[in-house]
Amino acid sequence: METVGRMAGVSQVTVSRALSDPSKVSPETLSRIQEAIAATGFVPNALAGALASKKSMLISALVPSITNIVYSGMLATFSAELRARGYQILLSETGFDREDEAATVEAHLSRRPDAMLLTGVHHADRTRRMLLGAGVPVVEVWDITDTPIDLCVGFSHPEAGRAMADYARARGYRRAAFITAGDERALRRGAAFAGRFAQAGGEGPVPIRGDAPASLAGGRALTAALLDEGFAASDGALIAASSDVLAQGALIELAARGLAVPGRVAVMGFGDQEMAAALSPTLTTVRVNRDALGRAAAQALLTRIGGTAPERQVIDVGFALVERQSA
Amino acid sequence: METVGRMAGVSQVTVSRALSDPSKVSPETLSRIQEAIAATGFVPNALAGALASKKSMLISALVPSITNIVYSGMLATFSAELRARGYQILLSETGFDREDEAATVEAHLSRRPDAMLLTGVHHADRTRRMLLGAGVPVVEVWDITDTPIDLCVGFSHPEAGRAMADYARARGYRRAAFITAGDERALRRGAAFAGRFAQAGGEGPVPIRGDAPASLAGGRALTAALLDEGFAASDGALIAASSDVLAQGALIELAARGLAVPGRVAVMGFGDQEMAAALSPTLTTVRVNRDALGRAAAQALLTRIGGTAPERQVIDVGFALVERQSA
């Protein structure tokens, strides 16, 4: 800025002003400064700016996995919303381990982000302490709780599991199994599904199987194991999955064995990915509005950064059961 | 650090040393300092550190889309590799517009990243100038060129398109169409496919259709349009797609119309996503090793940051035609 200023015949401060609020500088000097900037290729140092102003214009985001469409979809909307307001995104994958997450949170806090997005509501004690100590606005997404660190945007996983069970019972399925990925939210949906299904008159106990990452191959294997145990020996059986990908794996295995869906075995997914409506049979699943979630999370943080307390600390974006052919 | 130092009975500088290189501090003072850090919950300010040391430990990554598995998969490996070395990732989606990319590059440069990852090799002039001017190590991925900005890790899209055409001709398909997403690399594969297919004795000209984002619905629609035009009026027809997702859409549309694959119409995809091997029929496609690509990009940047020039500026990771049932 010193150099640019010299070229334009003004001081460093005036250059700073021209960049941050052009209206504070006379039109003539402004254009001289802009010429100097163009001539030198000057790019302001945001690190120094952040240090001086105590505003980093950085938002950190921690998600379990960016290759999983449910997180990357939400993240895309979240990022776009914030980028439009001049923020940039510091991203990390945390997997599903709480201690890893704590370490990542600490690394992110060293960059002094203006806000932070966390996935899920269960964190290490140390994470909570660091965040509270740092005083950064935090939004926990993809789940809800009565005791958020700060803000919270998501939906109830046990409720989603129960809704799946109620649907299955209402459609008359007598026997059910839940195939699942290993993440904690999927497991809570599974437990809620199993509990409600038996409670609502279905045969219990409902087997819950699997803890690998969600993949087609995983869905096939878990389904194959169930069938080998005689799970579909008689009609009225339903396989509920913790994700559409696992459900698609189930459909593939059932097709390979020539078992009719939903006639012999019904299938339910979770997530309503694009392929759900295109599969054959089309997949009955649970829709979560990822765009709405990402947008709500961004907006909540923005108002919080702006100083005004958001109307609600906890926003439940809900979910919707999407009835199609597979169950 | 001042405060921590007072608690431990040393100066601020010693605290800094304890953090950056513990071996430079006596064991006793080190443990006193660590106690003080634990007691205060002190988290060092990386912004100030970066400003003083001129090393931000930040790597910026620009990809067209994070919801597309081909980019997010590569990114996951790239990030993991760098995070293991203490770097953090500043991420932006740039879409497919060069001016948008230029603006994003400028915003990222203001954070003084130690290196930058760019997708593709075609950029605005301004982008190239800024990058060269800033002197940051740059790796362009997912494509190759003789004139990289700095480093380059990818494969040849025209070659991939020609390999698909050669395979199709070798299998005896006489007529072909290419359905594609709108991105520039997909279009270059399509053009190369069309050119080679005709040149190798296939019927020409080969229609190239579509420029929407890759989706199942898009694949179905493009396929439907081709079929409505009588594309599959006789045997020996093949539909090549710019991605596995589009190819899956094609398979769905063909199944819906009762057209046998590959008997009546053959289908080829691109990307070898997980579902490719699980579809029915299994999908013939082109595999690109996303992990290897992300890892090579990270390693190239790391050696470049380390000061030693990497052995090669351009790394061709190649691709492989995966022969399955659909073609």
Next chain:
DNA sequence: TTGTATGCGTTATCAA
């Protein structure tokens, strides 16, 4: 409308 002085929290240099 512009400029001067000061501080942000580190690291690097030099000295003790």
Next chain:
DNA sequence: TTGATAACGCATACAA
């Protein structure tokens, strides 16, 4: 092994 001092490049308060 430790400390004093000077950058790093900008924004803020205050003055002119």
